[in-house]
Amino acid sequence: MKQHILPAIRLTAICIIFFCVVYPAFIWLVALASPGHGDGERVSVENRVVGYAKIGQSFTEDKYFWGRPSAVGYNAAASGGSNKGPSNPDYLKDVQSRIDSFLLHNPGVKTGQIPSELVTASGSGQDPDLSPAGAYIQAARIAKARGISQDKINALIDRHIDKPLLSLMGPEKVNVLLLNIDLDKLK
Amino acid sequence: MKTQIAGVIIMYGLMVLLAIPLGRYIAKIYEGKKTWLDPVLNPLDKIFYKLSGIRAEREMNWKQHLLALLTINVVWFLFSMLILMNMSWLPLNPDGNPSMSADTAFNTTISFISNTNLQHYAGETGVSYLGQLVLMLFQFISAGVGMAACAVVFNAMKERSTEKLGNFYYYFVRSCTRMLLPLSVVVAILLAFNGSPMTFKGKDQLISLQGDTVHVSRGPVAAMVAIKQLGTNGGGFFGANSAVPLENPNYFTNMVENIGIALIPIAMVFALGHILNRKRFAWVIFVVMTAGFLCFVIPAIYFESKGNPAIANLGVGQQLGSMEGKEIRFGSPATAYWAIVTTTTSNGSVNAMHDSLTPLSGMFTMMGMMVNCFYGGVGVGFLNFYIFIIIAVFISGLMVGRTPEFLGKKIEAKEMKIATIVALLHTFLILAFTGLSSHMFAGDPKTYAAWLNNPGHHGFSEMLYEYTSSSANNGSEFGGLGTGVPFWNITSGIVMIISRYIPIIGPLAIAGILARKKYIPESAGTLKTDTGTFGIMIFAVIAIVAALSFFPALSLGPIAEFFSMK
Numbered sequence: 001m002k003q004h005i006l007p008a009i010r011l012t013a014i015c016i017i018f019f020c021v022v023y024p025a026f027i028w029l030v031a032l033a034s035p036g037h038g039d040g041e042r043v044s045v046e047n048r049v050v051g052y053a054k055i056g057q058s059f060t061e062d063k064y065f066w067g068r069p070s071a072v073g074y075n076a077a078a079s080g081g082s083n084k085g086p087s088n089p090d091y092l093k094d095v096q097s098r099i100d101s102f103l104l105h106n107p108g109v110k111t112g113q114i115p116s117e118l119v120t121a122s123g124s125g126q127d128p129d130l131s132p133a134g135a136y137i138q139a140a141r142i143a144k145a146r147g148i149s150q151d152k153i154n155a156l157i158d159r160h161i162d163k164p165l166l167s168l169m170g171p172e173k174v175n176v177l178l179l180n181i182d183l184d185k186l187k
Numbered sequence: 188m189k190t191q192i193a194g195v196i197i198m199y200g201l202m203v204l205l206a207i208p209l210g211r212y213i214a215k216i217y218e219g220k221k222t223w224l225d226p227v228l229n230p231l232d233k234i235f236y237k238l239s240g241i242r243a244e245r246e247m248n249w250k251q252h253l254l255a256l257l258t259i260n261v262v263w264f265l266f267s268m269l270i271l272m273n274m275s276w277l278p279l280n281p282d283g284n285p286s287m288s289a290d291t292a293f294n295t296t297i298s299f300i301s302n303t304n305l306q307h308y309a310g311e312t313g314v315s316y317l318g319q320l321v322l323m324l325f326q327f328i329s330a331g332v333g334m335a336a337c338a339v340v341f342n343a344m345k346e347r348s349t350e351k352l353g354n355f356y357y358y359f360v361r362s363c364t365r366m367l368l369p370l371s372v373v374v375a376i377l378l379a380f381n382g383s384p385m386t387f388k389g390k391d392q393l394i395s396l397q398g399d400t401v402h403v404s405r406g407p408v409a410a411m412v413a414i415k416q417l418g419t420n421g422g423g424f425f426g427a428n429s430a431v432p433l434e435n436p437n438y439f440t441n442m443v444e445n446i447g448i449a450l451i452p453i454a455m456v457f458a459l460g461h462i463l464n465r466k467r468f469a470w471v472i473f474v475v476m477t478a479g480f481l482c483f484v485i486p487a488i489y490f491e492s493k494g495n496p497a498i499a500n501l502g503v504g505q506q507l508g509s510m511e512g513k514e515i516r517f518g519s520p521a522t523a524y525w526a527i528v529t530t531t532t533s534n535g536s537v538n539a540m541h542d543s544l545t546p547l548s549g550m551f552t553m554m555g556m557m558v559n560c561f562y563g564g565v566g567v568g569f570l571n572f573y574i575f576i577i578i579a580v581f582i583s584g585l586m587v588g589r590t591p592e593f594l595g596k597k598i599e600a601k602e603m604k605i606a607t608i609v610a611l612l613h614t615f616l617i618l619a620f621t622g623l624s625s626h627m628f629a630g631d632p633k634t635y636a637a638w639l640n641n642p643g644h645h646g647f648s649e650m651l652y653e654y655t656s657s658s659a660n661n662g663s664e665f666g667g668l669g670t671g672v673p674f675w676n677i678t679s680g681i682v683m684i685i686s687r688y689i690p691i692i693g694p695l696a697i698a699g700i701l702a703r704k705k706y707i708p709e710s711a712g713t714l715k716t717d718t719g720t721f722g723i724m725i726f727a728v729i730a731i732v733a734a735l736s737f738f739p740a741l742s743l744g745p746i747a748e749f750f751s752m753k
Binding site for chain 1: 190191193194197198234235238239240241254255258259261262263266309311312320321323324327328356360363364368371372375376379380382384385386387388390391393394395396397399401402403404405407409410413425426427430431432433436437438439441442494495497498501502503504505506507509510511512513514515516517518521537538539540542543544545546640641642643644645646648665666667748751752
């Protein structure tokens with residue numbers, strides 16, 4: 001054991017220099033050239049930073065598209081999911097009350113039309129996206145709240161759909177924050 | 188849904204296509220042959236050896252290898268405890284996060300030096316940036332240790348009789364500087380350019396579109412996420428791991444991170460083929476591993492895409508599958524795929540909350556960890572598989588009435604004893620500790636009410652998953668379990684430490700003992716190990732020893748939950 005102790009300590013020290021200092025410093029330097037300069041990509045409206053493009057926000061007013069339920073209230077400094085099991089009776093009650101609340105705010109929508117993503121919590125609690133169906137189902141409510149025709153809202157959603165990667169891999173999605181920013185600009 | 192399935196298939200295909208050339212490269216670096224990165228990395232390695240006072244050409248026997256390995260791990264343990272318990276006043280702590288309590292620091296330290304990365308803290312609030320960087324150090328070097336141990340076993344399997352099995356530090360340094368470091372640089376840069384932060388600034392504060400005040404955690408994310416994926420570590424920068432948008436911003440990064448999980452474990456198998464010059468044997472191992480992997484991944488994708496029957500009963504549409512705990516940008520198939528890849532290898536990073544998986548998918552993730560060698564961790568995955576090979580050779584030998592031989596070496600009582608102990612230890616640790624915690628909970632449900640986030644069968648699954656993950660050195664969790672208390676910190680810490688070192692010591696000892704034995708050239712009477720028949724034999728041994736022994740426990744948890752849901 002003795003003959004290994006000194007090399008072990010010295011080797012650890014060198015590993016600290018290379019893997020804790022040199023490696024992250026190098027990545028940090030390279031990241032300065034990335035779109036957000038390594039700080040994360042912010043979105044501004046009229047020179048005011050309103051959020052990060054990739055982090056979901058809480059929207060509760062009828063005039064905005066709502067994102068998915070969040071177990072942490074869209075707290076971007078404490079990510080997390082509900083960790084509820086699929087058969088948990090309390091959890092199923094929560095889902096039922098989300099369905100009821102959604103129906104209340106969106107008269108005319110039937111339960112079967114609600115995509116499950118709108119009544120189930122995301123994994124991070126910061127999911128920035130909806131499926132296109134999750135956005136279209138809210139169009140009527142928003143049209144009414146804003147006094148804009150529903151066709152215009154639908155057209156806005158159409159423009160905001162992100163196609164699958166290379167149109168080949170993964171799901172279609174809509175970024176809720178970017179959608180709502182453009183919604184505010186709609187006349 | 189079609190594009191989502193296509194995404195999964197392409198991801199798997201790319202992973203294997205990349206692993207084949209990487210395997211050739213790994214073989215070269217362990218054998219000291221020339222590679223195109225030499226002009227840069229030879230001088231770098233020399234710095235490592237020189238400053239540490241290591242003579243990399245000095246060959247060691249298997250006992251000296253173990254001594255070197257264990258000594259350096261003791262140094263790491265002390266260093267990590269020191270940092271984690273003093274983070275609050277050390278530099279690089281812009282968010283003012285506290286130091287860890289002794290029991291949490293113990294758990295976290297064991298967790299990271301054992302390549303497990305079980306996290307009983309949340310990255311946003313539980314560690315400083317200095318803490319994150321130190322944990323990232325262990326993500327490199329604990330993976331390097333696993334790969335070095337694997338390289339020793341590869342060396343010992345060669346056709347000759349010897350005590351000398353290369354130099355531990357040589358294998359270790361080369362694993363870190365020639366594989367983990369260059370691959371991490373590539374992945375980290377891809378992540379940074381897709382939106383993962385790489386900054387030393389603290390939390391950002393802003394007013395959201397609707398007018399709420401929001402704090403956004405950031406940090407040196409890209410650098411850490413790269414190595415956590417590649418070194419089968421899994422310890423995320425943020426609490427919700429790769430489900431968090433800043434840690435895994437889009438479908439492309441999800442593919443990169445997912446491929447990173449099993450890339451080196453698969454490449455190690457191909458490397459074995461090159462080092463022993465037995466490519467057919469390597470392919471037999473790969474096919475057995477893949478067959479096992481497919482047994483888990485196909486049903487998991489099916490069940491997650493089908494959705495949760497209890498939610499279906501409430502009447503809402505589940506076109507996207509079961510979405511609780513998942514993210515829209517990945518979708519159900521890619522999430523189920525990740526869940527199986529991360530558990531069959533001992534990675535443990537997650538892009539969704541495993542606690543909310545439908546019952547049988549949850550079971551398949553657990554089975555992936557119970558078997559723990561369908562690809563497995565970097566280095567240690569093959570070591571686990573090696574144990575099953577030894578057992579399979581022995582049983583096949585008995586069945587046909589011949590002395591069991593493996594690659595020209597006789598397998599005798601001593602090796603079999605070691606192999607059996609290692610194989611059964613995993614089962615024993617998981618079941619004994621799950622039994623203990625269940626007994627405590629059932630005896631006094633009020634005192635321990637905070638442990639479980641879900642009632643009934645699923646609550647039992649949460650405890651079973653925790654010890655399975657600890658013993659497999661995986662690190663993923665059914666996150667609802669209230670683990671931030673001394674009981675869970677200490678017991679899972681004990682399980683992690685035993686199940687890290689015994690499964691390294693065992694195979695190393697067997698390989699070392701076998702290497703010393705006389706080499707018997709293959710003859711017509713030798714049991715052929717590179718055939719389909721032998722592949723089936725290994726698969727059967729794994730199914731019986733590793734999977735079936737857990738059947739009673741799985742029946743109480745996920746299987747019972749599945750049948751209770753209509």
